[in-house]
Amino acid sequence: MSHDLSFSGEGYISRWIYCISRSANVYFSREMQKYGLGSGHFFFLRVLMSKEGISQNELSDILGVDKATTAKAMSKLTEAGYVKRDIDSLDTRVYRLFLTDNGKKIGQKLRKLGSELEEILTEGFSDDEKQQLLSLLERAATNAKKAK
Amino acid sequence: MSHDLSFSGEGYISRWIYCISRSANVYFSREMQKYGLGSGHFFFLRVLMSKEGISQNELSDILGVDKATTAKAMSKLTEAGYVKRDIDSLDTRVYRLFLTDNGKKIGQKLRKLGSELEEILTEGFSDDEKQQLLSLLERAATNAKKAK
Numbered sequence: 001m002s003h004d005l006s007f008s009g010e011g012y013i014s015r016w017i018y019c020i021s022r023s024a025n026v027y028f029s030r031e032m033q034k035y036g037l038g039s040g041h042f043f044f045l046r047v048l049m050s051k052e053g054i055s056q057n058e059l060s061d062i063l064g065v066d067k068a069t070t071a072k073a074m075s076k077l078t079e080a081g082y083v084k085r086d087i088d089s090l091d092t093r094v095y096r097l098f099l100t101d102n103g104k105k106i107g108q109k110l111r112k113l114g115s116e117l118e119e120i121l122t123e124g125f126s127d128d129e130k131q132q133l134l135s136l137l138e139r140a141a142t143n144a145k146k147a148k
Numbered sequence: 149m150s151h152d153l154s155f156s157g158e159g160y161i162s163r164w165i166y167c168i169s170r171s172a173n174v175y176f177s178r179e180m181q182k183y184g185l186g187s188g189h190f191f192f193l194r195v196l197m198s199k200e201g202i203s204q205n206e207l208s209d210i211l212g213v214d215k216a217t218t219a220k221a222m223s224k225l226t227e228a229g230y231v232k233r234d235i236d237s238l239d240t241r242v243y244r245l246f247l248t249d250n251g252k253k254i255g256q257k258l259r260k261l262g263s264e265l266e267e268i269l270t271e272g273f274s275d276d277e278k279q280q281l282l283s284l285l286e287r288a289a290t291n292a293k294k295a296k
Contacts, residue, residue, distance in 0.1 A: 137164035
């Protein structure tokens with residue numbers, strides 16, 4: 001019954017997503033609270049580590065969250081001294097986002113933390129299975145944006 | 149870069165889980181707030197629909213959440229009149245959980261809502277790909293419990 005796609009059983013995608021998401025929250029929260037941050041801030045900092053200078057709208061698109069959520073996270077991360085916002089030189093309505101030195105410093109720790117969680121989640125997976133899961137999840141995440 | 153397992157890129161499992169989880173929250177919240185409930189309550193009611201009479205501990209295990217989260221959700225669902233708790237006839241320390249008539253009524257709507265989200269998430273997937281995603285996610289969810 002666990003793989004019943006008709007949803008009468010106990011196995012369905014959103015349930016596993018809920019399970020994994022709860023565990024990931026607990027896992028990230030423990031570290032993030034050392035910096036006065038919540039588990040969700042992990043993902044914002046993680047994107048900024050490889051995409052400095054992006055706009056708030058681009059950041060929302062990448063994470064698939066609404067603009068209000070991103071604006072709130074950026075206010076928090078700016079106040080806490082991990083992110084700085086500069087007004088775009090060509091379009092003054094646009095904020096460009098950058099990590100501060102402190103932001104880069106904790107970013108290194110978060111990169112390691114994220115890798116560790118990936119290893120825990122994929123324990124016993126072959127490389128092919130990891131790729132399959134990533135690829136299928138990426139497609140499901142793209143589909144998920146339509147659910148809003 | 150999107151499938152870089154070394155976590156230097158933008159594609160990694162916990163990120164897609166975060167994206168899908170945020171969308172699922174928004175999707176379920178819209179319906180759940182009609183009943184004065186939050187998106188997370190969806191999963192508790194959904195389990196109780198097919199496993200009436202289980203204990204709070206069993207419910208925590210099935211959803212991979214801690215006992216305090218389950219206790220809080222059960223208090224809310226009991227107060228709201230969707231769940232009733234009966235003391236086990238053999239072990240008075242154990243609560244057995246049941247849906248009320250109202251709980252069963254909204255359960256039918258939630259089953260439909262959950263199925264619709266599954267369809268959205270797996271749009272464009274073959275049956276094999278759906279099964280693969282379910283199976284890999286179930287394994288990752290089992291692994292995730294070790295992350296706590």
